[in-house]
Amino acid sequence: MIIPMREMAVNQKGKVATINAAGVLGRRIRDLGLVPGVEFEIIGRAPLYDPVAVRLKGFTLTLRNSEADYITCEVEEEIS
Amino acid sequence: MKNKQIFVGITGQPNCGKSSMFNALTGSVGRVGNYPGITVECMEGHYKFKNSDDKLRIVDLPGTYSLTSYSADESVATKLILEQQPDVLVCMLDATTLERSLYLAIQLMELGVPIVIGLNMMDEVERKGITIDVEKLKAVLGVPVVKCIARKGEGKQQLADAVLAQYKKYNADSDVNRVSRWSGINIGYGSDLDPVIKDIAQILKDDNFDESIYSAHWAAIKYAEDDKEFVASIKENHPAADAKISKIIGDLTSHLEKTLHTYPEAVIADYRYGYISSILKNNEVIHYPSDMRFDFTDKVDLILTNRVLGPIIMCVVLYLLFYITINIGAIPQGWCEAGFGYLKDIAENNMTEGLFKSLVTNGIIDGVGSVLSFTPLIFVMFIQLCFLEDLGYMSRVAYMLDRLFRICGLHGASVMPFIISGGIPGGCAVPGVMATRTLRCPRERLATILVAPFTICGAKLTPLVILVAAFFDPKNQHENKQVWILFLITIGCWIAALSVARVLRWTIIKGEPTPFVMELPPYRMPTFYGVMLHSGERAWQYAKKAGTVILAISIIIWAMMTFPQLDPSEYADHSSEKEKLESELVIAETAFAPIAEQHKSVSDKISGLEKEIESHKMGKKLIEQTKAEAQLALLNTKLTIINKTYEPKYENIALIKHKISNIDNHISEERLRHSYAGQIGIKLESVSQYAGFPWQVNIALVGGFTAKEVVVSVLNQAYGMGAEFDEESEDNKRAIVNRLAVEPAFKSMPAKLSIILFVMLYAPCFVTIVVIGRETKWRWALFSLVGSTTLAFIISVIVFQVGKLF
Numbered sequence: 030m031i032i033p034m035r036e037m038a039v040n041q042k043g044k045v046a047t048i049n050a051a052g053v054l055g056r057r058i059r060d061l062g063l064v065p066g067v068e069f070e071i072i073g074r075a076p077l078y079d080p081v082a083v084r085l086k087g088f089t090l091t092l093r094n095s096e097a098d099y100i101t102c103e104v105e106e107e108i109s
Numbered sequence: 110m111k112n113k114q115i116f117v118g119i120t121g122q123p124n125c126g127k128s129s130m131f132n133a134l135t136g137s138v139g140r141v142g143n144y145p146g147i148t149v150e151c152m153e154g155h156y157k158f159k160n161s162d163d164k165l166r167i168v169d170l171p172g173t174y175s176l177t178s179y180s181a182d183e184s185v186a187t188k189l190i191l192e193q194q195p196d197v198l199v200c201m202l203d204a205t206t207l208e209r210s211l212y213l214a215i216q217l218m219e220l221g222v223p224i225v226i227g228l229n230m231m232d233e234v235e236r237k238g239i240t241i242d243v244e245k246l247k248a249v250l251g252v253p254v255v256k257c258i259a260r261k262g263e264g265k266q267q268l269a270d271a272v273l274a275q276y277k278k279y280n281a282d283s284d285v286n287r288v289s290r291w292s293g294i295n296i297g298y299g300s301d302l303d304p305v306i307k308d309i310a311q312i313l314k315d316d317n318f319d320e321s322i323y324s325a326h327w328a329a330i331k332y333a334e335d336d337k338e339f340v341a342s343i344k345e346n347h348p349a350a351d352a353k354i355s356k357i358i359g360d361l362t363s364h365l366e367k368t369l370h371t372y373p374e375a376v377i378a379d380y381r382y383g384y385i386s387s388i389l390k391n392n393e394v395i396h397y398p399s400d401m402r403f404d405f406t407d408k409v410d411l412i413l414t415n416r417v418l419g420p421i422i423m424c425v426v427l428y429l430l431f432y433i434t435i436n437i438g439a440i441p442q443g444w445c446e447a448g449f450g451y452l453k454d455i456a457e458n459n460m461t462e463g464l465f466k467s468l469v470t471n472g473i474i475d476g477v478g479s480v481l482s483f484t485p486l487i488f489v490m491f492i493q494l495c496f497l498e499d500l501g502y503m504s505r506v507a508y509m510l511d512r513l514f515r516i517c518g519l520h521g522a523s524v525m526p527f528i529i530s531g532g533i534p535g536g537c538a539v540p541g542v543m544a545t546r547t548l549r550c551p552r553e554r555l556a557t558i559l560v561a562p563f564t565i566c567g568a569k570l571t572p573l574v575i576l577v578a579a580f581f582d583p584k585n586q587h588e589n590k591q592v593w594i595l596f597l598i599t600i601g602c603w604i605a606a607l608s609v610a611r612v613l614r615w616t617i618i619k620g621e622p623t624p625f626v627m628e629l630p631p632y633r634m635p636t637f638y639g640v641m642l643h644s645g646e647r648a649w650q651y652a653k654k655a656g657t658v659i660l661a662i663s664i665i666i667w668a669m670m671t672f673p674q675l676d677p678s679e680y681a682d683h684s685s686e687k688e689k690l691e692s693e694l695v696i697a698e699t700a701f702a703p704i705a706e707q708h709k710s711v712s713d714k715i716s717g718l719e720k721e722i723e724s725h726k727m728g729k730k731l732i733e734q735t736k737a738e739a740q741l742a743l744l745n746t747k748l749t750i751i752n753k754t755y756e757p758k759y760e761n762i763a764l765i766k767h768k769i770s771n772i773d774n775h776i777s778e779e780r781l782r783h784s785y786a787g788q789i790g791i792k793l794e795s796v797s798q799y800a801g802f803p804w805q806v807n808i809a810l811v812g813g814f815t816a817k818e819v820v821v822s823v824l825n826q827a828y829g830m831g832a833e834f835d836e837e838s839e840d841n842k843r844a845i846v847n848r849l850a851v852e853p854a855f856k857s858m859p860a861k862l863s864i865i866l867f868v869m870l871y872a873p874c875f876v877t878i879v880v881i882g883r884e885t886k887w888r889w890a891l892f893s894l895v896g897s898t899t900l901a902f903i904i905s906v907i908v909f910q911v912g913k914l915f
Contacts, residue, residue, distance in 0.1 A: 055372065055375060062209035075414070087205050090627070
């Protein structure tokens with residue numbers, strides 16, 4: 030199932046599917062190692078729910094929800 | 110080739126330990142390199158080999174995640190590499206984030222510049238249970254790789270040796286030009302991009318592209334990456350080729366968008382990461398443990414960024430930062446001030462009375478002294494900021510507060526400058542503006558610099574306290590009320606600063622927010638040496654940069670308060686009256702002398718006897734005590750008789766002295782009125798009347814530009830209460846409070862609010878203005894000066910005029 034990163038819950042794992050940002054933001058996201066195929070885990074959110082902290086292999090990134098909107102992720106189907 | 114200084118640049122991604130390695134290599138001789146047009150600090154130092162005469166000149170380049178630039182500041186590293194042309198680059202990698210760290214190294218290898226890789230944080234890699242086969246990495250990359258633990262200085266010698274070897278290898282044949290000696294790697298970018306890159310390179314070559322700095326192939330990749338800063342420089346020299354290339358790129362972009370929903374630059378990034386992971390995987394360079402342990406940083410973050418505990422701890426840290434800067438920093442600041450005070454005393458005692466003396470003491474020493482005294486304060490602040498930054502805590506602060514500050518178009522890290530400037534009343538805008546250096550986003554940084562001075566610095570607190578006391582509690586009966594009003598004023602300043610920031614970001618500093626995406630680096634204990642080196646350097650820059658401008662401005666301000674001088678004939682009446690009083694004083698004092706002597710000797714005897722009686726009492730010597738008491742009674746009677754003549758004479762002398770000081774005060778008031786500053790104040794009355802300010806206040810506000818606490822002493826002088834005002838003296842303060850409380854101009858509530866609001870918001874002091882100019886551009890300093898004064902005036906006028914209607 031592919032969902033925007035914003036909708037992911039804390040402690041949920043996923044894999045980057047697409048990054049739909051061009052220009053400065055897109056470049057920054059890629060420079061910091063978020064590219065399609067990369068596996069990650071949402072490890073926390075700031076006290077006001079935004080920004081979000083993401084753990085990649087070996088390091089942690091933080092980005093605003095408005096920036097996470099450009100990233101779609103492949104996640105395991107939730108068993109409800 | 111022997112004995113040549115080899116020019117080495119150290120590059121790497123932020124937090125990779127680049128500066129630690131620089132410090133380890135260069136020892137204690139770091140200094141900031143001077144590169145034109147660059148605002149980012151680049152430290153420079155030397156390394157000497159033990160067993161040869163070769164020497165390395167090393168520059169610590171600003172950390173960058175990639176060579177592609179998206180703002181002027183971010184491109185500094187790339188520009189230095191291309192323009193300063195280091196002989197060898199050291200690329201430091203954080204081995205714990207090997208894949209991403211290699212992203213920068215790969216780009217350097219594409220460019221082809223000789224590099225040596227420093228594989229740092231090997232101790233952390235071991236702790237995490239990751240294994241890296243360095244020999245294999247060296248083989249697959251084809252460049253020297255050296256294992257390091259930069260914090261401990263491990264690997265620095267091997268690294269320097271590798272640099273020397275690399276230099277010798279690339280410079281063996283010095284006849285061939287620089288770039289053709291290089292051997293860049295060639296990464297395939299897929300069937301869509303590769304032919305296009307080849308075409309572009311050919312077009313450039315056909316247009317006689319100069320390949321002495323970088324190859325046409327590399328330039329073509331930059332075109333495909335849409336690196337605007339970089340492309341602009343080629344466009345200048347090859348307009349025809351650029352037009353052709355732009356068309357090719359345009360076609361490519363629309364093709365990729367249609368077929369793959371992506372952009373050329375994204376494709377390039379994907380292929381680069383793909384290249385890295387394939388060489389790592391295919392050659393089994395790196396092994397991660399099956400379970401990546403929950404590490405120290407994660408545990409600490411559970412507390413430090415916890416939803417409840419996080420903000421509480423942050424408040425404590427911010428308060429400590431503020432407290433230590435303002436209170437501990439004040440101690441060495443006091444020494445500096447005392448030093449300048451001593452200089453001033455020397456000048457005052459040894460120079461002949463006159464204009465030149467006044468210039469030296471009141472103009473130069475006071476002006477320059479007030480600025481240089483800030484240096485220790487700034488040093489103390491930067492020690493803490495560097496510590497928190499190197500520790501990794503600053504990014505957590507930005508992370509936690511970003512949501513709040515973003516509402517106003519600022520960045521989470523804007524909070525530090527706010528707090529230090531006076532978000533907690535009593536700060537100082539000078540270190541506050543300097544603290545914005547930790548903000549990496551240019552627009553947010555500029556907005557923060559422009560609004561942080563609205564908060565209440567220690568100097569601004571002085572006039573505000575006096576005004577609040579005079580207007581709301583002249584009898585000093587309700588201290589709580591005063592504190593509450595000051596609290597409201599603080600909140601008001603925050604609201605003003607944040608709203609102005611919002612408006613600025615909507616208008617003159619508009620533009621998309623700079624991407625926030627950043628790393629939350631692992632917590633690492635900063636090295637004492639690194640922190641001291643960087644904070645010392647920043648404090649020194651402040652002293653050097655601000656000091657030079659301030660001398661000129663100090664002299665101008667002094668001249669404005671001093672010239673034109675009042676002609677003695679204009680206060681001849683006062684002078685003759687003063688002379689008369691002075692001769693009266695001499696007569697009175699002569700007549701007073703004998704009786705004063707008698708009074709003194711009797712008083713002395715009395716106090717001697719009182720002591721004697723006391724000791725007799727202790728020793729229980731009843732007879733001696735009775736004798737002394739009888740003597741005391743006798744003396745007391747004598748004193749009463751003396752007092753009958755003594756007291757009226759004493760009071761008379763006090764009265765004459767008072768009259769003389771009144772005349773002096775009056776003359777100093779006239780002098781001030783007569784000076785340019787005074788004339789400006791009086792002329793401004795025609796404008797300032799709309800806000801309800803009399804000319805005395807105008808002069809004080811003009812004077813307040815030198816330093817906000819001056820507002821009070823100039824008011825004192827303008828209201829004819831003397832040129833000397835001692836801030837520490839309660840009597841002085843009471844006097845001006847009482848005077849302002851009965852001032853008819855401030856009878857009404859709108860008038861009171863109007864002046865308080867103006868003092869809250871108007872222009873920062875000139876030291877802050879100079880620092881703003883140095884940290885940004887002079888036009889922003891001017892904007893801050895004019896803009897905040899205009900804003901303050903408009904608000905005061907509205908409050909005064911609307912208030913009058915009720």
